[in-house]
Amino acid sequence: MHRKPLITALGLVSLASMALATAPSPGQADSGAKSRHAQLTRAYQATEKYRDESRAIKDGYVRTNDCVYSSEGGMGYHYVKEAHINSTDPARPAALLYEPGPGGKRRLVAVEYVTIDRDQDLATDPDRPRMFGRGLNGPMAGHAPGMPNHYDLHVWLHKKNPKGLMADWNPTVRCPGDE
Numbered sequence: 001m002h003r004k005p006l007i008t009a010l011g012l013v014s015l016a017s018m019a020l021a022t023a024p025s026p027g028q029a030d031s032g033a034k035s036r037h038a039q040l041t042r043a044y045q046a047t048e049k050y051r052d053e054s055r056a057i058k059d060g061y062v063r064t065n066d067c068v069y070s071s072e073g074g075m076g077y078h079y080v081k082e083a084h085i086n087s088t089d090p091a092r093p094a095a096l097l098y099e100p101g102p103g104g105k106r107r108l109v110a111v112e113y114v115t116i117d118r119d120q121d122l123a124t125d126p127d128r129p130r131m132f133g134r135g136l137n138g139p140m141a142g143h144a145p146g147m148p149n150h151y152d153l154h155v156w157l158h159k160k161n162p163k164g165l166m167a168d169w170n171p172t173v174r175c176p177g178d179e
Helices: 003-022 026-051 053-058
Strands: 067-070 073-080 095-100 106-116 137-140 150-155
Touching (some): 026 053, 053 073, 073 106
Antiparallel strands (some): 073 095
8 A cells, every 4th residue: 555545544544533432422312312301201290280270379389360472472371489490400390381271270381490590691691501401591681570680491391382392482372362
């Protein structure tokens, strides 16, 4: 073998081995998806009991009567548990979202995770939490007087959202008077 083809071959072998060393193995590539699936399963199983609104209230979620809706769709009624704000445990969402149902009953549609922005600077995000394989949305200003800058993430575990599992708004959720 001539010297130049030998050097070229060794160079290609070296590049290929470096690429293989840095590329995720098939098991590693799947581990992110498996972790997301495990977190979503945990969140669903932990919140399934809240299909019964009275269970949510009994467990400390505070019922609201403001149904959140925009031209992009609805979120519904937020039931907030302050003790779960700043939690990134999939089984401990800060809010449960309900839509109006027949006869005044409310149906669980989604969960929401909320964490406070530590530096309260909307221009920075070094403290952005991650859940379900992605960063939470934000930082964003509070949605009500006294609410600090924060990150949040909606997960439509209990009702399909045509915009996506983690979209903010669901076009199939309506609020009274907003149809």
